[in-house]
Amino acid sequence: MGLLGFCDLALLGLLLNAVVTFCNGGTTSAFVRPVEKTVDMPLHIDVFQAPPGYNAPQQVHITQGDHVGKGVIVSWVTMDEPGSSTVLYWSENSKLKNKAMGTTVTYKYYNYTSGYIHHCTIKNLKFNTKYYYEVGVGQSTRTFWFTTPPAVGPDVPYTFGLIGDLGQTYDSNKTLTHYELNPSKGKTVLFVGDLSYADHYPNHDNERWDTWGRFVERNTAYQPWIWTAGNHELDFAPEIGETEPFKPYTHRYYVPYKASGSTAPFWYSIKRASAYIIVLSSYSAYGKYTPQNQWLEAELPKVNRKETPWLIVLMHSPWYNSYNYHYMEGETMRVMYEPWFVQYKVDVVFAGHVHAYERSERVSNVAYNIVNGVCAPVRDLSAPVYITIGDGGNIEGLATDMTEPQPKYSAFREASFGHAIFDIKNRTHAYYSWHRNQDGYAVEADSLWFFNRYWHPVDDSTSVQ
Ligand SMILES: *[C@@H]1O[C@H](CO)[C@@H](O)[C@H](O)[C@H]1NC(C)=O
Numbered sequence: 001m002g003l004l005g006f007c008d009l010a011l012l013g014l015l016l017n018a019v020v021t022f023c024n025g026g027t028t029s030a031f032v033r034p035v036e037k038t039v040d041m042p043l044h045i046d047v048f049q050a051p052p053g054y055n056a057p058q059q060v061h062i063t064q065g066d067h068v069g070k071g072v073i074v075s076w077v078t079m080d081e082p083g084s085s086t087v088l089y090w091s092e093n094s095k096l097k098n099k100a101m102g103t104t105v106t107y108k109y110y111n112y113t114s115g116y117i118h119h120c121t122i123k124n125l126k127f128n129t130k131y132y133y134e135v136g137v138g139q140s141t142r143t144f145w146f147t148t149p150p151a152v153g154p155d156v157p158y159t160f161g162l163i164g165d166l167g168q169t170y171d172s173n174k175t176l177t178h179y180e181l182n183p184s185k186g187k188t189v190l191f192v193g194d195l196s197y198a199d200h201y202p203n204h205d206n207e208r209w210d211t212w213g214r215f216v217e218r219n220t221a222y223q224p225w226i227w228t229a230g231n232h233e234l235d236f237a238p239e240i241g242e243t244e245p246f247k248p249y250t251h252r253y254y255v256p257y258k259a260s261g262s263t264a265p266f267w268y269s270i271k272r273a274s275a276y277i278i279v280l281s282s283y284s285a286y287g288k289y290t291p292q293n294q295w296l297e298a299e300l301p302k303v304n305r306k307e308t309p310w311l312i313v314l315m316h317s318p319w320y321n322s323y324n325y326h327y328m329e330g331e332t333m334r335v336m337y338e339p340w341f342v343q344y345k346v347d348v349v350f351a352g353h354v355h356a357y358e359r360s361e362r363v364s365n366v367a368y369n370i371v372n373g374v375c376a377p378v379r380d381l382s383a384p385v386y387i388t389i390g391d392g393g394n395i396e397g398l399a400t401d402m403t404e405p406q407p408k409y410s411a412f413r414e415a416s417f418g419h420a421i422f423d424i425k426n427r428t429h430a431y432y433s434w435h436r437n438q439d440g441y442a443v444e445a446d447s448l449w450f451f452n453r454y455w456h457p458v459d460d461s462t463s464v465q
């Protein structure tokens with residue numbers, strides 16, 4: 001027994017060692033942020049103030065309005081009366097004002113009645129052109145501007161910002177300010193869900209949807225934000241008679257879902273410059289035979305990497321998450337869709353939900369079936385990098401508790417608020433950086449060169465920190 005026992009123990013020791021070695025992952029950042037409570041900005045604060053003037057348009061925001069970037073949806077709210085839902089627009093080099101007609105919607109939520117929410121789609125714009133636009137026609141007008149993206153093509157450089165789970169705290173304001181002042185100059189925000197956190201208030205006080213719209217206007221009126229629905233967009237509250245999921249969100253934030261053949265605003269795609277962006281919904285059915293599943297199955301083969309080399313997926317609930325928050329909530333969607341992401345060589349998946357930052361190695365976990373017991377993530381150069389960027393700074397605070405040891409699939413993780421930049425250089429290279437709010441605007445707390453999975457499917461370089 002003695003000798004055998006010793007051998008067994010030695011073997012066990014070796015095995016344990018191997019397991020431990022395998023389990024130890026990448027970097028858990030040593031950066032320690034001061035622990036502060038995240039508190040919502042009070043109603044009277046500067047960023048919540050309505051613009052002056054009778055019935056003046058407020059909460060102005062834009063998003064892409066077609067499949068290729070020649071369209072823009074302009075949305076805003078008027079509080080006193082419906083007013084006009086017309087948008088006047090003209091290109092930088094032209095005085096000729098064009099007119100686009102929009103529509104107006106309202107909704108009630110418990111005892112809240114919304115203002116007049118206007119949505120106007122401008123179509124057939126020229127690529128790569130600065131346009132001015134005017135809303136509030138006939139009353140208190142306000143003028144903003146945006147720049148359309150370059151025509152879709154494989155080598156078009158383009159810079160995306162990444163923000164998630166923003167909310168409306170003092171920290172949210174810092175995140176937005178850091179994004180705005182980042183010298184990388186993001187041109188479009190890929191927003192991974194959880195906007196206002198109005199549902200934090202009694203009866204989901206929808207006035208907090210209005211304050212959020214006013215808070216982010218300084219950015220959303222000038223560059224498109226590509227919306228993803230998060231759990232805080234559900235506003236499902238049967239206890240107060242509110243049983244229509246996503247009611248405030250779908251009335252306020254329009255997306256061009258029909259342009260990609262989608263049948264609901266929660267999953268859709270757009271092309272923008274050299275990127276093909278697929279937005280998925282963690283909170284809509286995604287199993288076999290469901291509308292989202294059918295759409296995605298038909299959508300992925302349509303992506304032409306010779307035209308749009310960069311295939312980016314946005315969703316709210318992360319699949320690879322090593323924090324002790326929302327642990328494995330993304331697992332069932334991962335089981336359904338991960339084989340497709342590997343097959344179609346998705347470059348990167350951005351998610352939110354967990355209020356911290358994490359970046360994965362290129363891993364997949366698709367070998368398992370119900371009998372073979374093969375159930376650990378493995379390194380896979382056809383797999384996307386998974387990035388959790390739910391660190392916008394909302395009222396629920398930071399997710400600081402991590403699973404230990406850091407799993408091997410996790411390359412870098414840190415519990416700080418911040419935002420990221422995905423800077424596409426050409427068809428083979430994109431530079432990615434993550435920026436924590438405590439640093440100067442140009443500081444990169446994590447970064448990585450992305451090599452395109454279709455055109456340059458070799459290993460990514462190690463991250464530079
Ligand atoms: C809605 O109801 C809540 C409590 O039931 C109350 O505090 C609030 O003032 C009401 N708001 C409106 C607009 O009536």
Ligand SMILES: *[C@@H]1O[C@H](CO)[C@@H](O)[C@H](O)[C@H]1NC(C)=O
Binds near residue numbers: 045177
């Ligand atoms: C929010 O940030 C903006 C821009 O940096 C600043 O002007 C404003 O005073 C800030 N407001 C609060 C309440 O922090």
Ligand SMILES: *[C@@H]1O[C@H](CO)[C@@H](O)[C@H](O)[C@H]1NC(C)=O
Binds near residue numbers: 425426427428429
């Ligand atoms: C693509 O961009 C990378 C990084 O800027 C550069 O090193 C590379 O030479 C570029 N490739 C081409 C074909 O221009």
Ligand SMILES: [Fe+2]
Binds near residue numbers: 165194353354
């Ligand atoms: Fe969330």
